[in-house]
Amino acid sequence: MSSIKEYFSGVGKGLKSLVTGMAVTGRELVTPKVTEQYPENRDTLRIADRFRAELTLKYDAEGRHKCIACGICQMNCPNGTIKLTTKMVDLPDGKKKRKLDKYMYDLGSCTFCMLCVTTCPQDALEFSNDFEQAVFTRDKLVKQLNYRPEPKDDAPAPAPKPAMDPEQLARIKAEALAKAAKIKAEKEAAAKAAAAAQGAAAPEAPAAPAAPAAPAAKEGEAPAAPAAPESENK
Numbered sequence: 001m002s003s004i005k006e007y008f009s010g011v012g013k014g015l016k017s018l019v020t021g022m023a024v025t026g027r028e029l030v031t032p033k034v035t036e037q038y039p040e041n042r043d044t045l046r047i048a049d050r051f052r053a054e055l056t057l058k059y060d061a062e063g064r065h066k067c068i069a070c071g072i073c074q075m076n077c078p079n080g081t082i083k084l085t086t087k088m089v090d091l092p093d094g095k096k097k098r099k100l101d102k103y104m105y106d107l108g109s110c111t112f113c114m115l116c117v118t119t120c121p122q123d124a125l126e127f128s129n130d131f132e133q134a135v136f137t138r139d140k141l142v143k144q145l146n147y148r149p150e151p152k153d154d155a156p157a158p159a160p161k162p163a164m165d166p167e168q169l170a171r172i173k174a175e176a177l178a179k180a181a182k183i184k185a186e187k188e189a190a191a192k193a194a195a196a197a198q199g200a201a202a203p204e205a206p207a208a209p210a211a212p213a214a215p216a217a218k219e220g221e222a223p224a225a226p227a228a229p230e231s232e233n234k
């Protein structure tokens with residue numbers, strides 16, 4: 001008797017389990033589908049905003065990023081995913097400034113911990129949710145984040161000079177030429193006057209003293225040789 005009772009009890013439990021399972025199946029039959037038909041649905045596919053796909057620099061409308069190349073993100077990255085290089089640039093006001101040269105990011109080694117984003121003092125970084133990052137080789141995962149052309153420096157540029165009126169420019173040029181010609185003429189006149197004054201004031205040069213005439217040699221004699229100095233033994 002007890003075995004019959006156990007039998008029907010088991011059948012009842014089985015039916016209950018079946019109904020429970022079929023209820024779940026039936027509920028899912030009428031629930032809206034969540035399976036994404038990727039990549040056919042690329043145009044309508046929406047990834048959650050907070051999905052961390054790739055580190056990027058934030059750019060404003062003029063193409064500027066806010067990175068000051070302080071290196072804090074590089075120091076805080078636990079696995080050396082970020083490598084920065086910097087350069088010194090001359091500003092229009094004559095000062096020098098260290099700027100970001102290259103911001104290299106290796107997506108292949110990133111653990112998406114967001115330490116770089118949260119420690120950046122400039123709020124210059126963010127994660128994009130662009131999830132399509134599949135490539136054939138790992139070296140293609142190394143990306144330069146400051147890839148955009150660099151706009152002009154933020155430092156104050158010297159105010160441009162106002163354009164000069166062409167007539168005023170021509171007048172200034174004519175005045176400068178006239179002044180130069182006048183100075184040249186004055187110099188030439190002064191040089192001539194100085195030369196004339198020098199010519200008038202200079203005395204005639206004295207005649208060079210005549211060389212003493214050598215004594216005439218007698219006919220048939222050789223000219224007398226100059227007297228030899230007297231010997232000390234004499």
Ligand code: SF4
Nearest residue numbers: 067068070071073120
């Ligand atoms: S991204 Fe931020 S933390 Fe990293 S170097 Fe630039 S300013 Fe510094």
Ligand code: SF4
Nearest residue numbers: 077110111113114116
């Ligand atoms: S998310 Fe983490 S691992 Fe990736 S670059 Fe930033 S600090 Fe490095």
